Amino acid sequence: MDTTPLPPRASATPTPPTDRPRRGRRVLYLAGGALAVVLAVAFLRPHASTNRKHATSGDQPVAVTAVSRGDMPVVLTELGTVVPITNVTVQSRIDGYLMQVLFTEGQHVHKGDLLALIDTRPYEVLLAQYEGQLAQDVAQLRAAQVDNARYQRLIQQNSVAAMTAKDQQYKVEQLEGTVKADQALVDNEKLQITYCHIIAPVDGRVGIREVDMGNYITAGQTNGLVILTQMQPISVIFTLPENDIGPVATRLREGTPLEVDAWDSANLNKIATGQASVLDSQIDTSTGTVRMRAIFPNSQEELFPNQFVNARMLVSTDHDALLVPTNALQNGPNGQFVYVVKADSTVEVRNVRTGHANNTMTVVTDGVKEGERVVTDGVDHLRDGVKVSIPQATDSATAPQKGKE
Structure with missing residues (x-):
C-alpha cells in the first residue's frame, strides 16, 4: 500500500485581491466632485444673488410716455x-429726305421753333404744275363766263335757242368746279411744303435723335424723329x-x-x-x-x-387730438391695446381705438385719457397687473440727492 503523501489541495476560498487601485480612483472622483462644486459656487453665486434680488423686487423695468394733446397733420x-403733362413724339407728316437737323440732343426748345427740314423741291415742282393748271382752267372759266353773258342777252331777244344758252350756263358751272379743284391741289402742295418744316408743337426738352440727316423718312414712321x-x-x-x-x-x-x-x-x-x-x-x-x-x-x-x-x-x-407714441401700440386678439401704468406702478391692459398716424405718433380716439402713462419699451414680459419700475424716473429722483451729498 502506497503511503506517499499527496500534495496539499488548493483552498476553495480565493485570496481577496488588493483594494489599492479602487481606493485611488475613489479619491480622484471625490477630488473632482469637490472641484466642480467649488467652481459652481464661484460662478453661480453672483447670478443667484441677482436672481434672488429680482425675485424679491419683482419689478419689470419699462419706459413710459404720458398721453398728450396736440395737432396731428393728416x-x-x-x-x-x-x-x-405733354409728351410728343415728333413725326414727319410727309415723305422725303431729311436735309437739316436744327436741334441739339437735350436742348430746350420753344413752341414754333424749327427742328428739322425735309427736301422741299419735289413739292415745289408739283406746286408749279398745279398753279399752271389752275391758271389754264381760270382762263377757260373766264371765256365761258363771257359766252354765257352773251347767250343770256341773246335769249332775251329770242336770237338763240334756249337749250344752247342753258348748256353754256352749265359749262360755266363745270369750269368753276374745275378751278376749285385746281386751287385745292395748289393749296395742298403749299401745305406739303409747310410740312417739310418740322416745328416744335410745345415748349420742352428734346431727347436723343432717332434719325440722322440724309436719311429718307416717311410719314408716321416708328419712333419718329425725336421725343419732345x-x-x-x-x-x-x-x-x-x-x-x-x-x-x-x-x-x-x-x-x-x-x-x-x-x-x-x-x-x-x-x-x-x-x-x-x-x-x-x-x-x-x-x-x-x-x-x-x-x-x-x-x-x-x-x-x-x-x-x-x-x-x-x-x-x-x-387739432387738440390725443396723441400716443406709435411704438406704445400693441396688437392683440381684440385689436390694438396699450399698457397703462397706474398709480401703484402696476400695468393695465387697455384696448384703444386709433385714428391717423405718422412715423412717431398716433391719434387715439378712445381708451386712454390725457396725462396717463403708457409703456413704450419693455413690453415683452408684461401682462395685466405686473408691477413695473421706471429707471428714468428713479435716476432723475436720486440725482438731486446725490448732488446734496
Whole structure:
C-alpha cells in the first residue's frame, strides 16, 4: 500500500485581491466632485444673488410716455410716378429726305421753333404744275363766263335757242368746279411744303435723335424723329385709396389747394412741392384706388419723367387730438391695446381705438385719457397687473440727492 503523501489541495476560498487601485480612483472622483462644486459656487453665486434680488423686487423695468394733446397733420403717403403733362413724339407728316437737323440732343426748345427740314423741291415742282393748271382752267372759266353773258342777252331777244344758252350756263358751272379743284391741289402742295418744316408743337426738352440727316423718312414712321417732353411744369400721378376719396374730393370742390410733396424712392429726401390738380373719373375695381394728378413747377427740373417718388399729400389737420407714441401700440386678439401704468406702478391692459398716424405718433380716439402713462419699451414680459419700475424716473429722483451729498 502506497503511503506517499499527496500534495496539499488548493483552498476553495480565493485570496481577496488588493483594494489599492479602487481606493485611488475613489479619491480622484471625490477630488473632482469637490472641484466642480467649488467652481459652481464661484460662478453661480453672483447670478443667484441677482436672481434672488429680482425675485424679491419683482419689478419689470419699462419706459413710459404720458398721453398728450396736440395737432396731428393728416398726410397720405402714396407711391407715384412722374408723368409729363405733354409728351410728343415728333413725326414727319410727309415723305422725303431729311436735309437739316436744327436741334441739339437735350436742348430746350420753344413752341414754333424749327427742328428739322425735309427736301422741299419735289413739292415745289408739283406746286408749279398745279398753279399752271389752275391758271389754264381760270382762263377757260373766264371765256365761258363771257359766252354765257352773251347767250343770256341773246335769249332775251329770242336770237338763240334756249337749250344752247342753258348748256353754256352749265359749262360755266363745270369750269368753276374745275378751278376749285385746281386751287385745292395748289393749296395742298403749299401745305406739303409747310410740312417739310418740322416745328416744335410745345415748349420742352428734346431727347436723343432717332434719325440722322440724309436719311429718307416717311410719314408716321416708328419712333419718329425725336421725343419732345414738357418739363415745366410737370406732374406726378399717384393712386388714392377709395376710403380717402371723400375728404380729398371735398377739398378740391371747395377750391382749397392741397399741398403735395414729392420725396425720393427711399422716402428720405424731399425733392419738390406742388399742388393736387384732379382726381380721375373712376375707381380701379381691381385695386380699389383712384388715380390723382399733382402739378409741380419743376423750375430746376428736380423731377424727371418716369421717376418713382413718394407723394405726401396734406389733407387736413386734427387739432387738440390725443396723441400716443406709435411704438406704445400693441396688437392683440381684440385689436390694438396699450399698457397703462397706474398709480401703484402696476400695468393695465387697455384696448384703444386709433385714428391717423405718422412715423412717431398716433391719434387715439378712445381708451386712454390725457396725462396717463403708457409703456413704450419693455413690453415683452408684461401682462395685466405686473408691477413695473421706471429707471428714468428713479435716476432723475436720486440725482438731486446725490448732488446734496
